[in-house]
Amino acid sequence: MQQQRITLGILFGGKSQEHEISLISARDVIKQLDRKRYEIIPIGIDRQGHWWWQDNIDRLNQITTPQSIPLHEQSRAIALIPGSTQTFMTLNTPYEKKRLDAVFPILHGPYGEDGTVQAMLEGSNIPYVGAAVLSSAISMDKTIFKCLLRDAGLPHAAFHTLRKEAYRGNTADLEMIIAALGLPCFVKPANLGSSIATHKVYTLTQLKTAVEDAFQYADQVIFETFIQGREIECGVIGNDKPEATLPGEVHVHHDFYSYAAKYLDKNGASLTIPAELPASIVQRIQQLALQTYQLVGCQGLARVDFFLTPKEEIIINELNTIPGLTPISLFPKMWEATGVSFPDLLDKLIDLAFERAKKQSLLKIDYTPI
Ligand SMILES: Nc1ncnc2c1ncn2[C@@H]1O[C@H](COP(=O)(O)OP(=O)(O)O)[C@@H](O)[C@H]1O
Numbered sequence: 001m002q003q004q005r006i007t008l009g010i011l012f013g014g015k016s017q018e019h020e021i022s023l024i025s026a027r028d029v030i031k032q033l034d035r036k037r038y039e040i041i042p043i044g045i046d047r048q049g050h051w052w053w054q055d056n057i058d059r060l061n062q063i064t065t066p067q068s069i070p071l072h073e074q075s076r077a078i079a080l081i082p083g084s085t086q087t088f089m090t091l092n093t094p095y096e097k098k099r100l101d102a103v104f105p106i107l108h109g110p111y112g113e114d115g116t117v118q119a120m121l122e123g124s125n126i127p128y129v130g131a132a133v134l135s136s137a138i139s140m141d142k143t144i145f146k147c148l149l150r151d152a153g154l155p156h157a158a159f160h161t162l163r164k165e166a167y168r169g170n171t172a173d174l175e176m177i178i179a180a181l182g183l184p185c186f187v188k189p190a191n192l193g194s195s196i197a198t199h200k201v202y203t204l205t206q207l208k209t210a211v212e213d214a215f216q217y218a219d220q221v222i223f224e225t226f227i228q229g230r231e232i233e234c235g236v237i238g239n240d241k242p243e244a245t246l247p248g249e250v251h252v253h254h255d256f257y258s259y260a261a262k263y264l265d266k267n268g269a270s271l272t273i274p275a276e277l278p279a280s281i282v283q284r285i286q287q288l289a290l291q292t293y294q295l296v297g298c299q300g301l302a303r304v305d306f307f308l309t310p311k312e313e314i315i316i317n318e319l320n321t322i323p324g325l326t327p328i329s330l331f332p333k334m335w336e337a338t339g340v341s342f343p344d345l346l347d348k349l350i351d352l353a354f355e356r357a358k359k360q361s362l363l364k365i366d367y368t369p370i
């Protein structure tokens with residue numbers, strides 16, 4: 001029997017410092033999706049947060065390095081209809097309503113990976129790929145995430161956080177942080193990714209500059225003890241029964257895996273997939289990846305990142321609910337090494353979105369006390 005084509009919205013761009021990186025992931029996901037199975041509705045979100053239904057998706061193919069494109073050109077402004085049955089509408093004449101069977105948010109960073117867009121999709125009853133609202137928000141917030149790891153007794157770097165209004169700019173506060181965490185240490189905005197405004201600092205003066213830089217991008221900053229170790233990552237997919245990939249390794253050719261090493265310097269890092277590791281360590285990493293995934297209640301997909309120290313300690317660094325999704329990104333490559341091709345992986349992720357929506361629809365919404 002001929003399967004019905006799925007109308008799939010692909011969300012990309014976003015009100016985030018990682019806007020340009022998302023365009024690249026979206027470009028590659030769209031390329032890999034089977035057009036016989038999916039009718040693709042490409043939706044670009046601009047930096048102001050407006051949603052644009054793209055008529056000319058080929059423009060994405062012209063992007064080679066992270067860069068902006070004028071999303072409002074050759075496109076129609078649209079909005080979701082809250083409370084509707086999976087519908088969005090165009091905001092200018094001729095008005096048009098269109099149903100979405102599912103949405104694949106390919107948005108990195110705030111307003112996309114942090115639960116905000118997920119909440120809008122929930123409100124419009126649209127099944128979507130990936131983590132739901134709370135797990136997305138937890139994973140985006142490095143402080144909350146580390147508090148959960150601490151609570152669960154899972155290994156993580158010692159950390160300290162500071163809110164902007166509590167920062168008085170005096171060195172005594174920073175000296176206390178150095179006394180607690182040592183030098184070098186890391187300074188990062190608490191709720192961003194892609195190493196934006198992330199600094200490895202060696203001196204008090206550098207720490208002060210780094211904090212002030214990080215506060216330009218977020219109202220909360222996290223400080224962490226420097227962990228010397230190999231950077232190992234592990235992919236996970238699934239809802240109730242998640243599965244982990246063989247781990248991969250990122251060899252960083254800079255002082256750390258900075259924005260420049262990730263996106264600007266094409267020799268900034270190299271990957272070994274699968275990572276060269278003894279079977280016992282692979283097993284521990286997979287186990288920790290699954291434990292972390294379930295700890296934050298993730299569904300769909302995530303990439304869990306670790307440090308492996310020379311003493312073979314495995315330290316959890318972070319969990320990304322929307323990892324990079326270009327064919328050369330670690331997440332799809334780790335799945336490939338584990339026996340799942342990129343197109344099959346995307347099909348599985350979309351199936352998982354429907355599976356979750358179906359399970360959710362079975363919950364009673366009218367309460368009958370017993
Ligand atoms: N505590 C730490 N010890 C050692 N390196 C770190 C630490 N925290 C971050 N890094 C380095 O900075 C990079 C980016 O930090 P990360 O916490 O992964 O943030 P992002 O969400 O921006 O990727 C890491 O891949 C690693 O190279």
Ligand SMILES: [Mg+2]
Nearest residue numbers: 194195305318
């Ligand atoms: Mg990271």
